[in-house]
Amino acid sequence: MTNERESLLNLTNKSRAFARCASHARDELHGFRTWLKWLCVDQSNAWTACLSWFVFVWLAIVVPALSHFVLACADCDSLHNRPYDAVAQLSLSGVAALSFICLSDFIRKYGLRRFLFFDKLCNESEIVRKGYTEQFNRSLKILFVFVLPCFAAESAYKIWWYSSGGTRIPFLGNVIVSNTVACILDLSSWFYRTMVFFLVCVLFRLICCLQILRLQDFAQVFQIDSDVESVLREHLRIRRHLRIISHRFRSFILCALVFITASQFASLLMATRSRGDVSIYHTGELAVCSVSLLAGLMIILRSATRITHKAQGVTCLAAKWNVCATIDSFDTADTETNPVARVSDEQISFSEESSDLDDVGDEEDELDNTKFVPSYVYSTISFQKRQALVTYFENNRAGITVYGFMLDRTSLHTIFGIELSLVLWLLGKTIGIS
Numbered sequence: 001m002t003n004e005r006e007s008l009l010n011l012t013n014k015s016r017a018f019a020r021c022a023s024h025a026r027d028e029l030h031g032f033r034t035w036l037k038w039l040c041v042d043q044s045n046a047w048t049a050c051l052s053w054f055v056f057v058w059l060a061i062v063v064p065a066l067s068h069f070v071l072a073c074a075d076c077d078s079l080h081n082r083p084y085d086a087v088a089q090l091s092l093s094g095v096a097a098l099s100f101i102c103l104s105d106f107i108r109k110y111g112l113r114r115f116l117f118f119d120k121l122c123n124e125s126e127i128v129r130k131g132y133t134e135q136f137n138r139s140l141k142i143l144f145v146f147v148l149p150c151f152a153a154e155s156a157y158k159i160w161w162y163s164s165g166g167t168r169i170p171f172l173g174n175v176i177v178s179n180t181v182a183c184i185l186d187l188s189s190w191f192y193r194t195m196v197f198f199l200v201c202v203l204f205r206l207i208c209c210l211q212i213l214r215l216q217d218f219a220q221v222f223q224i225d226s227d228v229e230s231v232l233r234e235h236l237r238i239r240r241h242l243r244i245i246s247h248r249f250r251s252f253i254l255c256a257l258v259f260i261t262a263s264q265f266a267s268l269l270m271a272t273r274s275r276g277d278v279s280i281y282h283t284g285e286l287a288v289c290s291v292s293l294l295a296g297l298m299i300i301l302r303s304a305t306r307i308t309h310k311a312q313g314v315t316c317l318a319a320k321w322n323v324c325a326t327i328d329s330f331d332t333a334d335t336e337t338n339p340v341a342r343v344s345d346e347q348i349s350f351s352e353e354s355s356d357l358d359d360v361g362d363e364e365d366e367l368d369n370t371k372f373v374p375s376y377v378y379s380t381i382s383f384q385k386r387q388a389l390v391t392y393f394e395n396n397r398a399g400i401t402v403y404g405f406m407l408d409r410t411s412l413h414t415i416f417g418i419e420l421s422l423v424l425w426l427l428g429k430t431i432g433i434s
Helices: 002-019 030-038 046-071 085-110 118-123 126-163 175-223 228-277 280-330 332-337 339-357 383-395 409-430
Strands: none
Touching (some): 030 126, 085 280, 118 126, 126 175, 175 228, 175 280, 228 280, 228 383, 228 409, 280 383, 280 409
């Protein structure tokens, strides 16, 4: 009895902790907030906000402009000439400005705790809380997994360019010291801009992971004795949160997609015009920049389409639930007349199902699979209620939207087709590919 009381008290304390809307100095976001301060994107007070904007202007605007207009030598040889530097600098500075403005607006309006939906976890199950906490702890690791390889490649290129005589401006009185300082500033600017962009992408992925965990937990209502009203209320709550996420990130997703697409087409146009002037020495920085931007865009689109696929998988699960319950209601009379045959048929069907599922592995989705839904408790729900719920799911598909357009796999195919057509048209106009 004492152990049960202690466990109940611990669960109550956890619920109260997750129910907080305000933050304090030593909450679960303390480490993440400290890391934001080191990155100079924390805007929790006036002093940190001014410092954040100063660092942004310096590293995202001033340093790239100095690197392009001042530090590049006018009489460089063919290896140290940088014909694509303007496109690379504008692309990184543009997405960094978009990410920084959106992140500042999010934190200023909602606060970090509310923005990451930590204040809503009090209404979730323990499985969702634990899974979201694990994803939150992994978010920084995922961030550095994408940033550090690109930063290593950029560092190798910049160190080679400065150390091999790329610039000859001794603005500190010594060529070596001048090149060292310029290289450090250039790399700091690149790291800051890339980190800010990937930070927003990873935070979007983190929020989508929470909704995926909620959908997986919501799918369990079809395995237990649930009434239609409770299922409908929970689905409406999930759809509301998905609309909130779509409304917050729709401008960022659309602007990032348009801006990155435009930068890639500008890079392709310049590369095709230069013809034989394309080499690793000239396009190395542009290639690293393009890989970074496309990786961040893929994080956004994959997270959005994944959660949309999971949300639409609920419709298939509900339809299967309705079919299994309907079949069970029709087979009730057969069970009363011949119970032995009914039991033997069930044993054969479930044994065949289990043998088939052994070969599937992890290839099937947990919300859209070929497993039968147990229907031993669904006879209390009428067919009309179940059919009404399935009809509601079919006509109210949830997911991430951008100004009304659903981001699903069909949308990705459409985007890919449009951009491939534009690429082929551009290549046809420049180098004659038809």
